[in-house]
Amino acid sequence: MVQSYSSMASKGINSDEDQTALESQYEDIADVDAHPTMDPDSSILLCIPIIHKAVTLRALKYVTFLLCGMANLWPWNCFLSASEYFRSRLESSPALSSNYSSTMMTVWTLVSTVFNFYVSQKQENVDYLFRLKLGCLIQIIVFFSMSVGVLFPQTWTTFYFSFVMLNVAISAVGACLTQVAIIALVNVKGPIYANANVVGNAISGVLPSISMIIAVVTNKHAQSRSAEGAKYFLTSVFVTLVALIFAEVTAWHENQVLNDGFESQENSLEPVTTQRRFVSFKHIWQPLKFVESTIILVFSITLAFPIFASFVDSHFVSRKVFVPVIFLVWNLGDLAGRVVCAWKFFVVGNQKLMVLYAVSRIVYIPLFMLCNAFGRNENGSIITDIFYIMLQFMFGFSNGQLFSSAFMLIGHLLYTDDEKKAAGGYTALVINISLLLGSIMSYLLVVEMG
Known part of the structure; x- marks a missing residue:
């Protein structure tokens, strides 16, 4: 049923009809449809002999999107989670060391914003599957380069900082x-x-933080952290390579399924790899204004997290362990917030409530300032550390729940495939603008806390 954009945007998913439509998507990915011939995704690719479980194309695509989601955000989290490593590596220059996190976030978000704007304007006849593969190849090259870069002499501080940026x-x-x-x-x-x-x-x-902790713990030469960095960055190469392989395998299986006689291509990756017409940002903004506003608020406030994670110390645990542990705690909260949205009860469906929820998260910033930032709270106890860890977990949970809720609504609030594909570029641009705002605000936090 065709609905006008104004009516869809105003009611969001609050009507019974829209709610039912959204809930219908929460199906078990391992289930096979009652009418497999009508749905290529229900095609059985193989059967696992020991557990006698059928693997459908739908299940493979779910795993592929999950792995691609990992590979997409892994580089950002990798550079963030390694903040303590880079601060140690750059310790001969206090200015570079203390401003690593803020500079990294600013460089990333500034480049991302500019490039995303360019990409959002290049829509006609774009092959999205090719873009996915090219992006993965770039990340493999970058992190192989980073793994080699750990061999640079410690005295090359300015050069190494420039190399990293x-x-x-x-x-x-x-x-x-x-x-x-x-x-x-x-x-x-x-x-x-x-x-x-x-x-x-x-x-x-979550995994980059665990990877860094393992690299620190297994390092037998505490004075030289080159081995830590090499193992950490090569892990990023491996993750991205696996995602690229799964994307190739999934595309091949979909082509095979379609060639085997499925007439319906509605659920295939192949038809959506190319966009046929340009869709303006103004056209997309009307139905998505509350969702996109939520994303801006969420990430602008969230980027306070890396600053506090880098500068709040524990009274009982060394910095090189405590910092990656805090990154792990926050990301576990973020993971929990996203996973629970697989159940409709946890999805924030009311768009205006979603915006209010996003604004309310600013209260976490003054609460973080009560913790042991820059060693200000020297008389703290184990209770102080526990309070700080709980705050980071809840901050991460609210980020994951809000972003997942907003992200899952985008495709539902748009009507045609070209609009949904164009929304990919515009949403990515909005995400990076919000991250850029957050990174700029992070400088103000460093000044305030310093």
């Missing part, structure tokens, strides 16, 4: 390509695949 900028371009491609694909596919993507994003926040 150059790789951050190139990585941001690769992330833009994959992000726009993934959003375009899942907007057409439906909320369940959008959820797979955002869950993958959150997992990519």
Whole structure:
């Protein structure tokens, strides 16, 4: 049923009809449709002999979107989670060391914003699957380069800082390509695949922190942290390579399924790889204004998290362990917030309530300032550390829940496939503008806390 954009935007998913339509997407990805011939996604690709479980094309696509979501956000989280490593690596220059996180976020978001604007204007005849693969290849090259860069002499502080920021900028371009491609694909596919993507994003926040902790703990030469960095960055290469392989395998299987006689291509990746007409931002903004405003508020406030994670100390745990642990805690909260949105009860469906929820998160900033930032609270106890850890978890949870809710609504609020694909570029641009605003605000926090 065709609905006008104004009516769709005003009611969001609040009507029974829209709510039912959205809930229908929350299906078990392992289930096979009652009418498999009508749905290529229900095609059985193989049967696992030991557990006697059929693997459908739908299940493979879910896993692929999850892995691509991981690969998409892994570079950002990798550079963030390694903040303590870089601060240690740059310790001979206090100015570079203390401003690493803010500079990294500003370089990333500035490059991403400019490149996303360019990409959002290049819509006609764009192959989104090609963009996805190209973005993954760029990330593989960047992090292999970073793994080699750990061999640079410690005295090359300024050169190494410039080298890292150059790789951050190139990585941001690769992330833009994959992000726009993934959003375009899942907007057409439906909320369940959008959820797979955002869950993958959150997992990519958790695993780099764990990877860094393992690298620190297993380092037998505490005075030299080159081995830590090499293992950490090579892990990023591996993750991105796996996502690229799964994307190729999924595309091949879909072509095989379609060639085997499925007439309906509605649920295939192939038809959405190319966009046929240009859709303006003004046209997209009307139905998505509350959703996009929520995304801006969420990420603008969220970027206070890396600053506090880097500068709030524990009274009982060393910095090189405590900092990656805090990144892990926040990202576990973010993961939990995204995963629970697989159940409709946790999805924030009222768009105006979504905006109010996003605004209310600013209260976390003064609460973080009560903790042991820059060693101000020297008389703190284990209770202070626990309070800080709980705050970081809840801050992450609210980020994951809000972003997942907003992301899953985008495809539902638009009507044609070209609009849904165009929304990929515009949403990626909005995300990066909000991250840019947050990174600029992070400088003000550093000044205030310093």
